[in-house]
Amino acid sequence: MTTPLLEVQDLTIAFPTPGGGSAEVVSELGFALPPGGSLGIVGESGSGKSMTSLAVMGLLPKGARLAGRIRLAGEDIAGLPDRRMRAIRGDRIAMVFQDPLSSLNPYYAVGFQIEEAYRAHRPRATRREARRVAVEAMERVHIPDAARRAGHYPHQFSGGMRQRVMIAIALSTEPDLLIADEPTTALDVTVQAQILALLREIRRDTGTGLVLITHDLAVVSEMVDDVVVMRAGRCVEHAPVARLFSDPQHAYTRALLDAVPRLDDEVGELRTVRAAAPDTPREGER
Amino acid sequence: MARYLLARLSGVVLILVLVCLFTFTVFFVLSPDPAVQICGKNCNPELIERIRGNLGLDEPLFTQFTTFLGGLFAGRAYGTGEGAVECAAPCLGYSFQSSQPVWEMITERLPVTVTVAVGAAVLWLLAGVVGGLVGALRQGTWWDRGAMVIALSGLSIPNYVFALVLQYVLVVELEWLPFPQAVTLADDPALWFQSYLMPWIVLAFAYASVYARLTRANVIDTLEENFVRTARAKGLPRGQVIRRHALRPALTPVATIFGMDFAGLLGGALITEKVFGINGVGKMTADAIGRNDQPVIMGVTLLAAAFVVVGNVVVDLVYTALDPRVRLTVA
Numbered sequence: 001m002t003t004p005l006l007e008v009q010d011l012t013i014a015f016p017t018p019g020g021g022s023a024e025v026v027s028e029l030g031f032a033l034p035p036g037g038s039l040g041i042v043g044e045s046g047s048g049k050s051m052t053s054l055a056v057m058g059l060l061p062k063g064a065r066l067a068g069r070i071r072l073a074g075e076d077i078a079g080l081p082d083r084r085m086r087a088i089r090g091d092r093i094a095m096v097f098q099d100p101l102s103s104l105n106p107y108y109a110v111g112f113q114i115e116e117a118y119r120a121h122r123p124r125a126t127r128r129e130a131r132r133v134a135v136e137a138m139e140r141v142h143i144p145d146a147a148r149r150a151g152h153y154p155h156q157f158s159g160g161m162r163q164r165v166m167i168a169i170a171l172s173t174e175p176d177l178l179i180a181d182e183p184t185t186a187l188d189v190t191v192q193a194q195i196l197a198l199l200r201e202i203r204r205d206t207g208t209g210l211v212l213i214t215h216d217l218a219v220v221s222e223m224v225d226d227v228v229v230m231r232a233g234r235c236v237e238h239a240p241v242a243r244l245f246s247d248p249q250h251a252y253t254r255a256l257l258d259a260v261p262r263l264d265d266e267v268g269e270l271r272t273v274r275a276a277a278p279d280t281p282r283e284g285e286r
Numbered sequence: 287m288a289r290y291l292l293a294r295l296s297g298v299v300l301i302l303v304l305v306c307l308f309t310f311t312v313f314f315v316l317s318p319d320p321a322v323q324i325c326g327k328n329c330n331p332e333l334i335e336r337i338r339g340n341l342g343l344d345e346p347l348f349t350q351f352t353t354f355l356g357g358l359f360a361g362r363a364y365g366t367g368e369g370a371v372e373c374a375a376p377c378l379g380y381s382f383q384s385s386q387p388v389w390e391m392i393t394e395r396l397p398v399t400v401t402v403a404v405g406a407a408v409l410w411l412l413a414g415v416v417g418g419l420v421g422a423l424r425q426g427t428w429w430d431r432g433a434m435v436i437a438l439s440g441l442s443i444p445n446y447v448f449a450l451v452l453q454y455v456l457v458v459e460l461e462w463l464p465f466p467q468a469v470t471l472a473d474d475p476a477l478w479f480q481s482y483l484m485p486w487i488v489l490a491f492a493y494a495s496v497y498a499r500l501t502r503a504n505v506i507d508t509l510e511e512n513f514v515r516t517a518r519a520k521g522l523p524r525g526q527v528i529r530r531h532a533l534r535p536a537l538t539p540v541a542t543i544f545g546m547d548f549a550g551l552l553g554g555a556l557i558t559e560k561v562f563g564i565n566g567v568g569k570m571t572a573d574a575i576g577r578n579d580q581p582v583i584m585g586v587t588l589l590a591a592a593f594v595v596v597g598n599v600v601v602d603l604v605y606t607a608l609d610p611r612v613r614l615t616v617a
Binding site: 059082087091095099106107108113 | 517535
């Protein structure tokens with residue numbers, strides 16, 4: 001068996017609470033992703049999906065306590081000093097965030113923001129070379145007229161184009177692993193489909209591994225091999241995507257699947273999942 | 287761009303005419319009769335009438351105002367016939383006290399005031415931005431608290447008190463500095479620097495406090511921005527993340543208020559100049575107010591208004607360079 005590209009074991013993330021206690025937002029989470037594989041992490045808001053991705057990036061907010069192991073190609077990167085983590089971030093693991101407008105710096109041209117990601121890991125690269133890489137990355141994410149558009153600022157792009165820029169930033173260093181945290185949530189439905197198609201195309205062409213974090217089961221079904229269903233910081237079900245949809249094992253997964261509205265649904269009312277993620281999992285609730 | 291500038295500059299002129307009208311009304315209508323003041327000790331009704339005639343005070347108010355405006359742009363003459371005095375544009379009238387042309391009095395003292403303003407600005411920008419940045423990056427530590435306590439004292443201590451204490455300590459007690467003297471940079475650079483140092487510090491202290499608090503708040507807010515997280519996710523070194531992605535957005539609003547503050551100071555720092563006996567526009571104004579020297583007060587008011595209004599336009603132009611989202615549009 002080959003070494004997994006990403007292996008998370010017993011990951012626990014906790015924040016101190018006023019009064020000296022602590023709140024666990026992720027508890028004993030575990031999953032593995034083979035090189036070039038793809039994994040979806042689904043769950044409601046507050047289920048700990050984004051915290052998991054930030055932990056992998058080493059970007060947890062100040063004060064967060066982390067336990068467990070995060071292995072990137074066999075090397076434990078959990079709690080690595082920031083200086084060493086910096087060499088991995090943006091180079092071997094790249095991340096695409098939810099809201100592309102606020103995730104791009106309004107003060108710099110998009111070309112520069114892509115160049116910057118490339119040059120952070122290629123210190124010997126010249127500006128000219130970085131510019132060429134940036135324009136190529138923009139062409140790869142199908143931004144028309146890339147060479148000229150590189151000089152434009154984020155506010156001059158549409159939402160979908162901005163997310164393409166974010167993806168171009170992530171791709172510029174040819175990472176082994178791409179983490180996409182709700183990459184389509186802030187976009188129109190038609191644009192969502194285009195961005196998902198782009199992510200699939202990139203995976204096919206580059207063979208990069210993908211961790212896709214979303215609350216949208218429909219997105220997961222088209223995009224990944226395996227799915228982790230999270231609730232209140234814990235994994236309630238971990239299964240290949242086809243089996244998850246055909247034969248969900250856990251009651252919560254069934255409830256989630258049931259809550260997805262269908263066009264052919266006879267029932268006029270939308271079904272909801274009861275009890276949203278509590279702050280901390282109650283005793284016996286797993 | 288040209289259209290924008292034209293629109294803005296006509297706005298500037300309009301505002302300045304309104305300021306003229308306002309100060310004119312306040313100083314010439316509501317104040318005591320200037321002719322009586324000029325008249326002096328050996329006064330008689332006949333003399334007062336002659337002075338009134340010379341100053342044009344016997345004309346209707348509106349005519350006086352248009353004459354004043356005309357004098358600003360084209361110059362004017364006081365009196366008629368043999369004794370007429372020609373006042374070249376821009377004519378702000380003559381001081382009741384010294385009979386010097388007000389324009390000349392201002393231009394003589396402006397370099398001193400500019401020196402005070404520029405030196406103070408350099409100091410307060412440095413202290414304010416560095417202090418605020420330290421506070422933001424070392425949030426909650428003793429560095430942060432120390433910087434903010436100093437900032438709070440800068441805001442709460444009146445600057446004439448600070449000026450007097452500073453002067454007493456540095457000049458009288460410790461004798462580190464001489465009494466401020468009127469020298470130019472060319473004459474004696476060391477003494478020049480020593481003379482201006484205290485006024486710079488006093489002015490800068492108050493402003494730096496505001497800038498430190500503003501910078502601190504802006505940097506803390508900006509560090510929470512999603513694009514800063516993106517910058518970190520790229521693997522950029524911390525220094526670059528802060529310099530490039532946090533500091534620039536955080537300091538842009540600081541640049542805006544700096545333009546306004548600096549322009550305001552060019553109209554003279556009344557208290558500071560007066561306390562240190564610096565012969566700039568501010569001290570001249572303070573003295574003029576004490577003696578009800580209306581043409582001087584009015585001239586300075588106009589000058590200060592002009593600086594602020596023009597400064598505002600400059601700030602807006604600079605802003606377009608600082609923030610790519612801002613575009614100039616004619617409203």
